[in-house]
Amino acid sequence: xxxxxxxxxxxxxxxxxxxxxxxxxxxxxxxxxxxxxxxxxxxxxxxxxxxxxxxxxxxxxxxxxxxxxxxxxxxxxxxxxxxxxxxxxxxxxxxxxxxxxxxxxxxxxxxxxxxxxxxxxxxxxxxxxxxxxxxxxxxxxxxxxxxxxxxxxxxxxxxxxxxxxxxxxxxxxxxxxxxxxxxxxxxxxxxxxxxxxxxxxxxxxxxxxxxxxxxxxxxxxxxxxxxxxxxxxxxxxxxxxxxxxxxxxxxxxxxxxxxxxxxxxxxxxxxxxxxxxxxxxxxxxxxxxxxxxxxxxxxxxxxxxxxxxxxxxxxxxxxxxxxxxxxxxxxxxxxxxxxxxxxxxxxxxxxxxxxxxxxxxxxxxxxxxxxxxxxxxxxxxxxxxxxxxxxxxxxxxxxxxxxxxxxxxxxxxxxxxxxxxxxxxxxxxxxxxxxxxxxxxxxxxxxxxxxxxxxxxxxxxxxxxxxxxxxxxxxxxxxxxxxxxxxxxxxxxxxxxxxxxxxxxxxxxxxxxxxxxxxxxxxxxxxxxxxxxxxxxxxxxxxxxxxxxxxxxxxxxxxxxxxxxxxxxxxxxxxxxxxxxxxxxxxxxxxxxxxxxxxxxxxxxxxxxxxxxxxxxxxxxxxxxxxxxxxxxxxxxxxxxxxxxxxxxxxxxxxxxxxxxxxxxxxxxxxxxxxxxxxxxxxxxxxxxxxxxxxxxxxxxxxxxxxxxxxxxxxxxxxxxxxxxxxxxxxxxxxxxxxxxxxxxxxxxxxxxxxxxxxxxxxxxxxxxxxxxxxxxxxxxxxxxxxxxxxxxxxxxxxxxxxxxxxxxxxxxxxxxxxxxxxxxxxxx
Numbered sequence: 001x002x003x004x005x006x007x008x009x010x011x012x013x014x015x016x017x018x019x020x021x022x023x024x025x026x027x028x029x030x031x032x033x034x035x036x037x038x039x040x041x042x043x044x045x046x047x048x049x050x051x052x053x054x055x056x057x058x059x060x061x062x063x064x065x066x067x068x069x070x071x072x073x074x075x076x077x078x079x080x081x082x083x084x085x086x087x088x089x090x091x092x093x094x095x096x097x098x099x100x101x102x103x104x105x106x107x108x109x110x111x112x113x114x115x116x117x118x119x120x121x122x123x124x125x126x127x128x129x130x131x132x133x134x135x136x137x138x139x140x141x142x143x144x145x146x147x148x149x150x151x152x153x154x155x156x157x158x159x160x161x162x163x164x165x166x167x168x169x170x171x172x173x174x175x176x177x178x179x180x181x182x183x184x185x186x187x188x189x190x191x192x193x194x195x196x197x198x199x200x201x202x203x204x205x206x207x208x209x210x211x212x213x214x215x216x217x218x219x220x221x222x223x224x225x226x227x228x229x230x231x232x233x234x235x236x237x238x239x240x241x242x243x244x245x246x247x248x249x250x251x252x253x254x255x256x257x258x259x260x261x262x263x264x265x266x267x268x269x270x271x272x273x274x275x276x277x278x279x280x281x282x283x284x285x286x287x288x289x290x291x292x293x294x295x296x297x298x299x300x301x302x303x304x305x306x307x308x309x310x311x312x313x314x315x316x317x318x319x320x321x322x323x324x325x326x327x328x329x330x331x332x333x334x335x336x337x338x339x340x341x342x343x344x345x346x347x348x349x350x351x352x353x354x355x356x357x358x359x360x361x362x363x364x365x366x367x368x369x370x371x372x373x374x375x376x377x378x379x380x381x382x383x384x385x386x387x388x389x390x391x392x393x394x395x396x397x398x399x400x401x402x403x404x405x406x407x408x409x410x411x412x413x414x415x416x417x418x419x420x421x422x423x424x425x426x427x428x429x430x431x432x433x434x435x436x437x438x439x440x441x442x443x444x445x446x447x448x449x450x451x452x453x454x455x456x457x458x459x460x461x462x463x464x465x466x467x468x469x470x471x472x473x474x475x476x477x478x479x480x481x482x483x484x485x486x487x488x489x490x491x492x493x494x495x496x497x498x499x500x501x502x503x504x505x506x507x508x509x510x511x512x513x514x515x516x517x518x519x520x521x522x523x524x525x526x527x528x529x530x531x532x533x534x535x536x537x538x539x540x541x542x543x544x545x546x547x548x549x550x551x552x553x554x555x556x557x558x559x560x561x562x563x564x565x566x567x568x569x570x571x572x573x574x575x576x577x578x579x580x581x582x583x584x585x586x587x588x589x590x591x592x593x594x595x596x597x598x599x600x601x602x603x604x605x606x607x608x609x610x611x612x613x614x615x616x617x618x619x620x621x622x623x624x625x626x627x628x629x630x631x632x633x634x635x636x637x638x639x640x641x642x643x644x645x646x647x648x649x650x651x652x653x654x655x656x657x658x659x660x661x662x663x664x665x666x667x668x669x670x671x672x673x674x675x676x677x678x679x680x681x682x683x684x685x686x687x688x689x690x691x692x693x694x695x696x697x698x699x700x701x702x703x704x705x706x707x708x709x710x711x712x713x714x715x716x717x718x719x720x721x722x723x724x725x726x727x728x729x730x731x732x733x734x735x736x737x738x739x740x741x742x743x744x745x746x747x748x749x750x751x752x753x754x755x756x757x758x759x760x761x762x763x764x765x766x767x768x769x770x771x772x773x774x775x776x777x778x779x780x781x782x783x784x785x786x787x788x789x790x791x792x793x794x795x796x797x798x799x800x801x802x803x804x805x806x807x808x809x810x811x812x813x814x815x816x817x818x819x820x821x822x823x824x825x826x827x828x829x
Contacts, residue, residue, distance in 0.1 A: 006018040063788040070824040081824040084813040091256040091783035091791040094334040096813040097519040103337040114784040115348035117195040118327040123212040128221035135407040150402040151425035158214040164448035178351035182208040216349040223730040225477035228373035232662035261548040270552040281527040290660035298365035300538035301482040304488040310577045314484035318364025319760035328781030342459040344456040360462040368478035374442040376421045376512030391511040449475035480541035492539035493530040516628040562667035563593040563749040571617025588802040589751040590629040606698040629747040631722035641704035738787040776804040
């Protein structure tokens with residue numbers, strides 16, 4: 001009995017201990033499990049906190065207050081001979097290789113060292129694969145983005161681009177070795193060394209393949225050359241009639257200052273076109289949400305002859321305007337090997353240098369505004385869409401089953417139908433709205449091309465002839481290539497694959513049942529707009545109309561720039577004994593010709609006797625404005641709000657819930673205000689009363705003042721243009737801690753074309769001199785893609801303040817240079 005009693009007592013007394021142990025064990029297991037898996041809380045991804053917070057390998061390892069330095073020596077598989085890499089004070093790498101094989105391998109390796117996550121994220125976005133990383137997103141926003149990329153044929157475009165690259169043995173070698181270098185970096189990465197974005201989003205980089213470089217280049221083509229308004233113009237034609245749309249949307253606005261003006265001196269016979277007139281469509285395309293490309297995406301470039309410079313040598317300038325983001329769009333680098341000593345900026349993920357200079361030439365690019373998209377109305381035989389009508393017969397379609405992997409849920413399958421015109425993006429399964437028709441998407445960038453060879457040859461070019469030969473390989477995205485050489489030549493060439501068409505062809509949707517609706521020919525490259533050593537002593541482009549009215553080919557685009565180009569040309573015409581400092585001042589110029597031309601007209605409509613005290617103060621501020629968008633100015637905010645409200649009220653007819661319409665340009669709106677004050681569109685259709693232009697201008701003024709005063713009250717601060725504009729440089733993940741607000745002047749219509757989310761993504765000025773290039777540059781960010789690095793944003797404040805860095809151009813690895821931070825030698829394993 002006592003023994004049984006003792007045993008019972010022991011069991012009772014130890015039970016709580018066992019229970020506590022089990023609870024503790026279960027809690028520990030649960031915590032280990034919870035801290036080593038990712039979560040999604042209300043659409044926000046949360047990484048495995050155990051790994052992410054671990055001091056030995058978590059995000060702490062991504063903090064680099066002085067910038068991470070590679071070891072002095074690295075043994076790499078696949079390298080054939082040693083490559084020396086010098087990193088200067090800006091963390092710009094200078095690569096010295098003994099062959100092309102090793103040069104592009106090293107470029108891939110070093111670029112991945114600084115920008116791997118950016119490279120992979122951007123190519124996933126191009127391919128329609130973001131759902132793999134981010135999940136489907138709120139309201140399937142990410143999934144729908146991926147579907148649209150697939151349906152627009154972005155991978156199809158990249159496959160064709162890669163096919164074009166690989167036809168040439170040099171281009172194939174370059175893109176292949178670049179990929180191998182990237183993979184050498186990827187394969188050596190442990191969790192500890194992963195970029196912080198991989199840790200936050202809890203995934204690892206995959207193998208880099210050559211098609212990713214093609215995807216990156218086609219993604220840039222999508223940004224620059226996919227914009228069109230064919231459907232919007234078709235709707236406008238139906239609603240307003242042919243005569244009205246020619247008034248609202250003229251192909252060539254009489255602004256003047258085309259990129260190249262040589263009236264009657266186009267010394268070639270254009271490609272003959274048949275006299276068949278394509279019938280204009282008579283329909284409404286009920287697809288909503290179609291929008292033209294952002295007008296803030298543009299650029300400036302110019303080259304000044306030595307006859308106008310103080311040094312006697314040409315000066316070339318370029319500042320491409322793109323969405324400014326972090327990591328920075330561009331990656332600065334110098335490439336040196338037998339036959340090449342070149343410096344400038346690359347696109348992370350693509351080999352070679354896109355904008356830059358060597359010891360003989362310099363070059364830069366701006367976007368060539370051109371309509372390179374067509375929409376063809378397609379008739380399918382039945383709902384299965386296995387055949388479509390063409391020239392009286394039924395032609396087979398090609399169906400592509402797109403598997404879209406979605407993080408956290410089952411894969412999504414989508415079917416994209418291809419015709420010989422291209423894919424059919426919109427149907428009853430995607431953005432159908434109420435439209436009963438199908439349209440095939442034809443885009444020049446879907447074609448095979450060999451742009452990689454252009455930059456391979458430009459990087460090595462010695463003279464104008466080499467520059468011209470390099471551009472003969474370039475098709476898309478269409479660009480204005482500026483050029484200057486040490487021998488004194490300056491040049492401009494508008495280069496791309498452009499359809500040869502008669503007036504109005506390609507401006508509206510086309511009949512996809514007739515093969516005759518395709519372009520009859522493409523403009524021969526020798527007939528593209530170009531100029532060399534013009535008498536005025538400079539060449540320039542700023543996204544304006546490419547040629548004077550005597551150019552023998554029809555030109556059409558969404559719109560052309562009307563103000564920056566004239567400001568640049570006005571100042572260059574007046575300039576003499578130009579210096580690099582003068583060109584810096586021109587790139588930073590914030591004067592607005594648009595404001596100069598329209599504000600005095602608008603002020604003439606204002607009746608000061610009916611204004612409030614605030615409105616009278618605003619009127620006086622605007623009257624005294626010098627039209628510069630300076631950081632501390634008040635007037636720009638008032639003017640912008642006045643103009644924005646007026647523009648919206650004039651073109652209220654273009655806001656339509658059931659279909660898409662295009663807005664006339666700012667220049668044409670101002671032209672109509674000046675020349676047609678009784679124009680029918682000046683009656684606001686949203687009200688029952690009949691308005692006049694005077695009424696709209698006064699109403700917009702009052703609303704504009706109210707908007708600004710409301711902002712001032714909300715912010716509790718004095719009005720400054722830099723604060724009101726609030727330039728914001730956002731990380732690609734849209735994470736606020738990795739993004740920056742900066743104070744910056746400028747405006748989209750000024751040479752310094754800085755807006756809230758767009759602006760000069762790279763400012764470069766090169767004096768091309770026999771002793772070597774004298775080059776200066778800056779960009780909004782830094783060389784490193786790591787938000788924890790000192791070199792993530794090391795150039796940002798200087799960019800915002802309008803300061804430049806002198807670029808270190810090295811000719812040999814042993815060259816003494818005070819600006820070199822450290823070096824590393826890449827050696828064969």
